[in-house]
Each structure stands twice: as structure tokens, then as C-alpha cells.
Amino acid sequence: xxxxxxxxxxxxxxxxxxxxxxxxxxxxxxxxxxxxxxxxxxxxxxxxxxxxxxxxxxxxxxxxxxxxxxxxxxxxxxxxxxxxxxxxxxxxxxxxxxxxxxxxxxxxxxxxxxxxxxxxxxxxxxxxxxxxxxxxxxxxxxxxxxxxxxxxxxxxxxxxxxxxxxxxxxxxxxxxxxxxxxxxxxx
Numbered sequence: 529x530x531x532x533x534x535x536x537x538x539x540x541x542x543x544x545x546x547x548x549x550x551x552x553x554x555x556x557x558x559x560x561x562x563x564x565x566x567x568x569x570x571x572x573x574x575x576x577x578x579x580x581x582x583x584x585x586x587x588x589x590x591x592x593x594x595x596x597x598x599x600x601x602x603x604x605x606x607x608x609x610x611x612x613x614x615x616x617x618x619x620x621x622x623x624x625x626x627x628x629x630x631x632x633x634x635x636x637x638x639x640x641x642x643x644x645x646x647x648x649x650x651x652x653x654x655x656x657x658x659x660x661x662x663x664x665x666x667x668x669x670x671x672x673x674x675x676x677x678x679x680x681x682x683x684x685x686x687x688x689x690x691x692x693x694x695x696x697x698x699x700x701x702x703x704x705x706x707x708x709x710x711x712x713x714x715x
Contacts, residue, residue: 568624569595576600576619585614591632592672593619596685598626601713603683605635605676631683631711638677638707649675652704656680659698666695671712673699678706685715 573595581588591604600619606612616630653675660668671684680699686692696710 569597572598572600572622572624575622576625579618579622580615583614583618586611586618591615592674592683594672594684595625596713596715598624599629599713600625600627601629601631601683601685601711603631603633603672603681603711604674605633605638605681607635609634629711629713631681631709633676633679633681633709635676638679648704649677652678652680652702655702656699656705659702660695663694663698666691666698671695675705678704679709680705680707681709681711683711683713685713687715689714 573593576593576595577588579588580586580591580593587606590606591602594601594603600622602615602619606615612630612632612634615632616628619625619628619630653673656673656675657668660666660671660673667684667686670686671682674681674683680702682695682699686695692710692712692714695712696708699705699708699710
């Protein structure tokens with residue numbers, strides 16, 4: 529075998545062996561995945577995202593997927609109730625999924641913007657993320673933020689109810705936010 533082709537194979541094997549060596553020493557707790565669970569959750573998340581994108585009945589790019597110990601949380605905004613339902617069905621079929629929490633919101637259920645009112649949802653999302661990052665209590669890196677028509681949806685997995693509540697309060701204080709859907713799951 530060519531030396532240039534052998535190096536990536538050796539590097540991959542070294543990575544796999546080191547991962548297996550570290551995994552037994554990293555035990556799971558109720559609020560933290562073990563190394564093996566984290567890897568499994570990452571694979572599940574990738575498979576669910578891929579299946580959602582490949583399926584014509586769901587706007588896969590609009591749906592966020594997060595996984596903790598085999599529990600998949602779906603969030604984001606879709607156009608129809610059928611898209612929301614299909615997303616949950618697709619996620620549930622992925623190998624390793626233990627449960628699906630479907631927090632996807634049908635956009636037509638949100639309050640309509642008034643005439644002449646313009647809300648830059650991406651700016652609101654950025655402001656909410658920045659506010660969460662400034663707070664020591666919230667796990668900002670574990671919280672996803674999505675905004676549509678001034679409605680902010682929070683999702684992800686946190687350690688306790690206080691972190692979930694605090695995230696909702698912080699998001700609600702950001703200028704331009706009309707409503708906060710706090711769909712964060714406590715581990």
C-alpha cells in the first residue's frame with residue numbers, strides 16, 4: 529500500500545483506539561452523557577438530520593435536532609401540522625432513538641405581524657444568544673435559539689429547572705421579542 533494512503537488509515541485507527549480506551553473511564557451521570565453515549569447521541573443526531581433533509585415531506589433544514597441519551601428533541605418552525613408530525617415519525621425510525629420530544633412549532637399558529645412592522649429575526653436570535661452567554665447560570669452552549677415573527681423558541685437540554693427558567697427570563701427581556709416558547713428539556 530502507498531505510504532500516503534496508509535497514513536490516514538493509521539490515524540483513524542489511533543483515534544478509534546484512543547476513544548475506546550477513554551470511554552470506560554467516563555461514566556454517565558443523570559445530567560451528563562458518558563463518552564460512548566455522547567458519540568452515540570452525535571450519530572443519532574446526524575442520522576435524524578440527514579433523514580429529515582432527504583425526506584420531501586419535511587423542511588429538514590428548518591428543524592433543529594438535539595439528542596441526549598437517545599432522547600431526540602426536535603425544534604424549529606414549519607409550515608404545516610403534517611410536516612411537524614412527519615418529522616417526529618422520521619426521527620422515531622432512526623436506530624437508537626429511545627424517545628422523540630416534538631417541540632416543532634407550526635408557523636401559522638403564531639401571532640401575525642402588524643402591517644408595516646418589520647422584525648429582523650436573525651438579529652433577535654443573535655441578541656438572545658449573546659444575553660444567554662453573558663449569564664453564568666444558563667448553559668448557553670446547550671441552548672438553541674430560533675426566532676420567527678418575534679417569537680423566540682428555546683430548546684436543548686439543561687441540568688435543572690432553574691437553568692431552564694432563567695433562560696426563558698433572559699430571552700424575554702431582549703428587545704423585539706414578542707413571545708418566548710421555552711421548550712428546553714431538563715435532563
